[in-house]
Amino acid sequence: MKINEATFITSVASADKFLKTDKPIIAVAGKSNVGKSSLINMLANRKKLAKTSVTPGRTRLINYFDFGEFILADLPGYGFAKVSKEEKKKWGILLEEFLSTQKINLLLSLVDIRHEPTSDDKMMLNYLYHYAVPFALVATKADKLPKTKVKPRVKELAASLRVGFADITATSAETGYGKEELLSIIENAIKEQE
Ligand SMILES: Nc1nc2c(ncn2[C@@H]2O[C@H](COP(=O)(O)OP(=O)(O)OP(=O)(O)O)[C@@H](O)[C@H]2O)c(=O)[nH]1
Numbered sequence: 001m002k003i004n005e006a007t008f009i010t011s012v013a014s015a016d017k018f019l020k021t022d023k024p025i026i027a028v029a030g031k032s033n034v035g036k037s038s039l040i041n042m043l044a045n046r047k048k049l050a051k052t053s054v055t056p057g058r059t060r061l062i063n064y065f066d067f068g069e070f071i072l073a074d075l076p077g078y079g080f081a082k083v084s085k086e087e088k089k090k091w092g093i094l095l096e097e098f099l100s101t102q103k104i105n106l107l108l109s110l111v112d113i114r115h116e117p118t119s120d121d122k123m124m125l126n127y128l129y130h131y132a133v134p135f136a137l138v139a140t141k142a143d144k145l146p147k148t149k150v151k152p153r154v155k156e157l158a159a160s161l162r163v164g165f166a167d168i169t170a171t172s173a174e175t176g177y178g179k180e181e182l183l184s185i186i187e188n189a190i191k192e193q194e
């Protein structure tokens with residue numbers, strides 16, 4: 001699949017504003033700073049479609065993008081230490097509303113390839129199983145590891161998250177590594193609904 005022109009649609013902060021669309025929805029989730037916005041820019045071939053942040057936890061809204069054949073939804077990052085309990089609670093409610101009311105064709109659940117998955121990452125997977133949301137795992141920032149360490153590390157992550165090795169795609173927004181593989185996963189998820 002080729003992405004021709006991706007454009008920003010809107011940002012929303014509450015369930016009553018969730019996008020109504022006939023297009024398939026691909027969602028992107030993961031903790032703050034994991035590289036969600038960077039991955040979206042990689043898929044879109046655009047440097048600044050989604051704002052990347054040096055300060056983690058900036059994206060507090062669900063950002064929708066039109067990718068032509070599908071809609072991409074960038075979910076707010078979780079697990080940001082400096083966020084108040086109140087905000088964490090709000091985020092949890094918004095996420096559950098999103099997972100339960102927005103028809104999601106595929107959710108890309110991102111983890112940093114270098115780090116052990118957190119309890120939040122595992123909770124995210126539990127939500128996905130609970131709401132029966134189809135998902136694929138993405139191990140980001142693969143360029144931070146020597147090439148020979150990528151596959152063994154993906155195996156470790158798969159064991160830790162209790163998923164199959166083939167369920168995790170390693171990517172790098174810096175080098176474009178894994179981009180084609182991810183696009184074909186998205187393409188298959190879109191076809192399944194038709
Ligand atoms: N080396 C490397 N750095 C990356 C990669 N992806 C993201 N980064 C860096 O990681 C930082 C966070 O990236 P973002 O894409 O803003 O992360 P995010 O998940 O959107 O963060 P929030 O929106 O705050 O939740 C930025 O400094 C990026 O440049 C990657 O594949 N390789």
Ligand SMILES: [Mg+2]
Binds near residue numbers: 036038051053
């Ligand atoms: Mg972001």
